[in-house]
Structure formats: structure tokens, C-alpha cells
Amino acid sequence: MRNKLIAIAFGLLTVSIPLFAHHGAAAYDTSKKLALKGIVTEWFWANPHCFLRFDVKDDKGNVVHWAAEASNPSDMVNLGWSKLSFKPGDEVTVTVEPVKNGLPIGRIDQVALANGQILKGRVVF
Amino acid sequence: MLRFCSIATIALIPALVAVSPTRGQSAQPQQPGAAASQKEAAIPRHDISGTWDPGNNGIQPLGPRNMPEDGKPEHQVPYTPLGLEVLNSHKPSNGVRSVLPGETNDPVVYCDPQGMPREDLYELRTTQIIQTPLKVFVLYEFGKIWRVVWTDGREIPKDPEPRWFGYSIGKWEDDYTFVVQTFGIDERTWVDRAGRPHSADLRVEEKFHRVDRDTLELTVTINDPKMYTKAWVALDKLPFKLEPPNFDVREMICSPSEFAEYNKIIGNPASGKGTQ
Numbered sequence: 001m002r003n004k005l006i007a008i009a010f011g012l013l014t015v016s017i018p019l020f021a022h023h024g025a026a027a028y029d030t031s032k033k034l035a036l037k038g039i040v041t042e043w044f045w046a047n048p049h050c051f052l053r054f055d056v057k058d059d060k061g062n063v064v065h066w067a068a069e070a071s072n073p074s075d076m077v078n079l080g081w082s083k084l085s086f087k088p089g090d091e092v093t094v095t096v097e098p099v100k101n102g103l104p105i106g107r108i109d110q111v112a113l114a115n116g117q118i119l120k121g122r123v124v125f
Numbered sequence: 126m127l128r129f130c131s132i133a134t135i136a137l138i139p140a141l142v143a144v145s146p147t148r149g150q151s152a153q154p155q156q157p158g159a160a161a162s163q164k165e166a167a168i169p170r171h172d173i174s175g176t177w178d179p180g181n182n183g184i185q186p187l188g189p190r191n192m193p194e195d196g197k198p199e200h201q202v203p204y205t206p207l208g209l210e211v212l213n214s215h216k217p218s219n220g221v222r223s224v225l226p227g228e229t230n231d232p233v234v235y236c237d238p239q240g241m242p243r244e245d246l247y248e249l250r251t252t253q254i255i256q257t258p259l260k261v262f263v264l265y266e267f268g269k270i271w272r273v274v275w276t277d278g279r280e281i282p283k284d285p286e287p288r289w290f291g292y293s294i295g296k297w298e299d300d301y302t303f304v305v306q307t308f309g310i311d312e313r314t315w316v317d318r319a320g321r322p323h324s325a326d327l328r329v330e331e332k333f334h335r336v337d338r339d340t341l342e343l344t345v346t347i348n349d350p351k352m353y354t355k356a357w358v359a360l361d362k363l364p365f366k367l368e369p370p371n372f373d374v375r376e377m378i379c380s381p382s383e384f385a386e387y388n389k390i391i392g393n394p395a396s397g398k399g400t401q
């Protein structure tokens with residue numbers, strides 16, 4: 001199985017799905033989206049926000065420990081997520097808006113599972 | 126042998142449905158044969174009990190739905206100089222004045238109670254209302270907290286001991302509108318997610334209006350002469366839909382241990398305050 005880091009940077013935010021204004025966007029570079037293929041290490045299903053931890057191999061084969069947040073469980077349930085959506089070892093492709101400071105942290109736009117299912121991230125209302 | 130119902134009996138059926146002695150504090154009895162319209166008979170009187178869902182309108186991420194802090198002139202709240210000073214000391218983690226997650230001093234982020242009126246103005250989700258002869262209970266999903274509204278005609282105590290959720294009294298303005306006044310709110314609470322301030326003199330008015338059998342509207346007015354030059358409307362007829370009686374309300378609990386874990390992995394590193 002091959003785990004590759006796939007980075008796709010968008011110059012402009014072209015999608016019509018609104019952002020996570022619910023909990024603030026100050027830390028995130030909302031002009032970028034990265035699609036990261038990796039292996040789940042933890043799925044934290046709790047307030048204030050759920051977050052997914054996953055390991056991604058970069059081009060040099062180094063493992064980078066990523067963490068990406070979603071919204072709270074009440075919101076995520078309405079989008080079809082659950083406490084059981086992920087388990088350690090799952091292969092996922094996580095599309096995130098990365099933090100501005102360059103650390104491997106992001107805000108989830110969507111997660112693609114190995115079976116092809118897409119879980120969309122939080123939508124602002 | 127079948128018995129035929131008389132026309133008079135048929136006319137009484139809607140009236141019998143409308144009168145519900147086990148709900149509401151003082152349901153008005155129908156005159157026998159009164160021509161209450163079908164629509165009126167379908168709306169319970171003096172009754173806002175039930176499980177009410179505001180949908181996503183209650184989340185209110187930028188502040189109250191009718192007065193968000195979005196930089197628009199029509200949403201500028203009428204601050205006094207003191208109000209503006211206290212506002213600027215509040216550092217929210219969302220909205221036009223937001224700071225990084227690790228820099229906020231929003232008490233709710235650290236699991237302090239939202240208090241009033243913020244419990245109506247941020248993360249207002251499925252809300253359960255229970256009426257008893259002397260008081261009304263309002264049970265909120267966010268924080269899994271409840272409030273008491275006294276309906277026994279009492280006065281607000283003089284110098285009420287400050288409470289996170291204040292001290293509430295309520296009465297019926299008409300058959301379908303329940304009006305609540307809340308005083309004595311602890312000054313540590315923020316009015317809303319945006320960090321609007323309040324003093325110990327804050328008075329919050331809530332109007333719960335039963336529009337029809339399945340719809341409740343909430344209007345919230347903020348009155349605090351120390352912080353605002355005039356009263357302002359935070360929510361104007363926010364609609365709720367009635368859920369069935371067997372609807373199960375989720376938990377939304379601010380757990381300090383879960384918050385600490387979130388901050389360790391996401392909040393602090395994202396704010397440049399430490400690594401994962």
C-alpha cells in the first residue's frame with residue numbers, strides 16, 4: 001500500500017460551501033486546500049470540536065503527524081459522521097485548510113474513505 | 126346498536142381537544158357550543174410546553190441572529206462609553222474581532238456557564254419547556270442546563286444574589302404569549318458569542334409566542350442602561366418547530382478534560398503556543 005502526500009494548493013477558494021465561521025477562521029489559511037492521504041491514528045469525538053489525527057508520509061518518506069478538526073458532535077451527526085466513522089489504521093484522504101503557521105494542523109473540508117465514501121465537513125448556517 | 130352523534134356533540138369535539146388541564150397553567154374553558162375557529166382550537170392556550178427545535182438558526186456564530194457582529198452599520202449595538210470599553214476587553218475566538226484560539230478570554234470556551242441571555246443567543250439548540258402550576262422549566266441542549274421561570278406572581282427580589290442564569294419571573298401577556306423578565310445576572314457572563322457586555326443592571330425580556338400548534342417564536346430584548354444607550358433586540362421571532370414527544374435530545378457538554386485535549390492537539394499549536 002502506498003501512502004503519498006498529495007498537496008493541491010488552490011489560489012482562490014472556489015467552492016461554494018461556506019466556511020467554519022461558527023468557531024473562527026483566524027488561525028487558518030482559507031485560501032489553501034491540501035488533500036492529504038494517510039493512516040488514521042486517533043478519532044476524537046467530543047466537544048468543543050471533533051478532530052482526526054492521521055500520519056502522512058511526505059515525498060522523502062518521513063512520517064508527518066497531522067491533526068485536523070471538524071465541528072462538534074451535534075453538528076457532525078447532522079452531516080452523517082459518528083463516533084464510529086474512523087478507527088486507527090483506516091486509510092483516508094483528508095482535505096484541509098491548513099493553519100497559517102505551517103504546523104501540520106488543519107480544518108477539515110472533507111474526508112474520503114478507502115471505500116470511496118465522502119464525508120463532508122461542517123457547513124455554516 | 127349504533128348511536129348517532131348529535132350535531133352539538135360534534136361541535137364540542139374541537140373544544141374538548143383544546144382544553145388540556147394537565148398542560149399549561151390556566152387553560153381557558155370553551156363556552157359550550159362556542160364557535161371557536163378550527164385554527165384557534167388547534168393552538169393550545171397558555172401552553173408553550175414541548176420539545177422545540179430552532180434548527181440551525183439558533184447556532185448564531187457571530188452573535189445574535191438579529192444583531193450579529195458582522196461589521197454592518199445596521200448591526201452596530203448602541204454602546205455607552207463604558208459598554209465599548211468592556212466590549213474591547215472581551216476577546217472572542219470568532220467574528221470580526223476574533224483572536225487566535227489560544228488567546229481568547231471567552232469564559233464559555235473554558236467551560237464557564239453561558240448564563241443569560243447567552244444561552245438563548247449562542248448554540249441555542251433543541252429546547253424543552255415544561256410547565257408546572259408555579260413555574261416553567263426551560264431545558265437547554267447546550268451545556269445540558271435548565272432555568273426556572275417563576276409564574277406564581279412573585280416580585281423580583283431586591284438585590285438578588287447574582288446567578289449565572291439570573292432570576293426569572295414570567296406571565297402570560299395573552300393566551301399565546303408568555304413574557305419572561307430576567308434580572309440579577311452574574312457580570313462574568315457575556316451577552317453573546319461576540320462578547321457584548323452587560324452590567325449587574327441588565328434586564329432581559331423574552332417573549333415566547335405560540336404561533337400555531339407546531340411553531341413557537343422567541344424574541345429577546347436587551348436592556349442595560351450602563352452598557353447601552355437604549356434597549357436593543359437580539360432575537361426577533363426566532364422560530365422553533367415542535368418535535369414529537371418521544372424526541373431524544375443530544376448532549377452537548379463542555380468538558381474541561383475534553384477541552385484540554387482539544388487545546389493540546391489543535392488550539393494551542395494553531396495559535397503558536399506549543400506543539401502537538
